[in-house]
Amino acid sequence: MADNLSIPEDYYDFLRELKGRILQAQVQAVISVNRELVLLYWQIGRDVLTLQQQREWGAKIIDNLAADLQKAFPEMKGFSHRNLKYMRTFAGTYPDEQFVQEVLAQIPWYHNIALMEKLKSSEERLWYARQTLEQGWSRNVLVHQMESGLYRRQGKADTNFSRTLPDAQSELAQQLLKDPYNFDFISLGKEAQKRELENALIERIRDFLVELGVGFAFVGSQYHLEVEGEDFYIDLLFYHLRLRCFVVIDLKVEVFKPEFSGKMSFYVSAVDDLLKHRDDMPTIGIILCKNKKQKIVEYALGDMNKPIGVSTYQLREALPEQLQGSLPTVEQLEADLEAVEIEIDEES
Structure with missing residues (x-):
């Protein structure tokens, strides 16, 4: 030694x-x-x-x-x-x-096979190939993103970023947001409450982060802020490593309402004042709703001076009890997928 x-x-x-x-x-x-x-x-x-x-x-x-x-x-x-x-x-x-x-x-050969099998459009294949390079997707993640239609969802959120963020950050932030977000890895009943949705996302945080995209680092749920002696709680708080900013997510289990943007503006201002480092970029707010109406969102964000985006999400609704036992579990599906991949490798 x-x-x-x-x-x-x-x-x-x-x-x-x-x-x-x-x-x-x-x-x-x-x-x-x-x-x-x-x-x-x-x-x-x-x-x-x-x-x-x-x-x-x-x-x-x-x-x-x-x-x-x-x-x-x-x-x-x-x-x-x-x-x-x-x-x-x-x-x-x-x-x-x-x-x-x-x-x-x-990108690996089996990624290319997946692109050929799943897509007909050369434009989409090129987009997914470049995203795979940039984000380091495994083959399974690539297949999931194609099947969830990420190409058609990426950059589609309603935002005021072009008016409230510097040009370079605005363009990147817009491209990072999706509409709708695909939360098919969780199942909830039609009458699910907001806290049930939040808890389900936290329990499957790895899947949630995959759907959000590369660069999101989870900071906390029900993140506590104190403003002049009053307590406030942010549903979900993230930090984005490429944007170099905090990202506040407010979950809603209902259609978008104009007052949601005012509440989000307050959260963004508070995070900028209490958490943001002097080298960080402006905090971004994302309101995730069950549904939205275009014109109402447009008016609500029109005069806001804080960067806010509004997106919807899709859930996999809980199955009736009589059907649950007849379908394969996630573990069974993963085992079947692994067996298929082993078979392909042996043939190769």
Whole structure:
């Protein structure tokens, strides 16, 4: 063991920096391997497609290739009949090699398969691919975001951000908000109270954070503020790491009402005064309602000088008791999904 007394004072700073560089190199190596693999798959798919079109090779060629490549490279996965068909589809879907190189080769192969299987629009595929790169989505998260229609919900909240925030923050904040938010990971009855919704979201905070998006850090629920001797409680308080600001969320189990914006303006002002650091950006308020009417929201936010957004949310309604026992549990569905993924890996 090294003698700590003989170690220079700046040794541990150097060690910390060195560890960071090694970790970065490991990550880059993984990314590089993935990039080369996806490009190889695209090139194989392109060549198979070309030969089938130009020389009229039949579909049987895929079977022959799968058998011969698996025999030649027994240590390599990925040359199954099924995966070779994916390669051909991949090349047919994206004929531009430069686009594949710059975007799609940056995300894992099974992410690309999910994009092809779930989406028809090239515009949507590109959007989800770039979001995967920016936010580091796993394949399961990517599939969930596609199935929940995130592309159509992102940036759709009604806000006054363009008037109340600096330009750079306004644009980013607008894009981070959704409408509606998809809370299908919880089930509540039609007459659920506000506290039931709040408790359900806190119990499933990991799913809630995934739906909110990357960058939200949970600060607390029923967060206490004292103003001139009176107590006030914020439903949910977050801090956003990219926006560098607090985010106040007020939950409502009813349609939006004009007075909600006044209450939110008070909360935002209080957080700015009591919690906001001098280097933080202005606090943002989000009112989450069961429903809303466009013109009423527009009028309510029109003269507000605090940044406020209004969105709706969708819940998975609780099933009648007689049906609950006949449906698979979350644990059963996860086990089935894991079994399918193992089967795909073995085929590959």
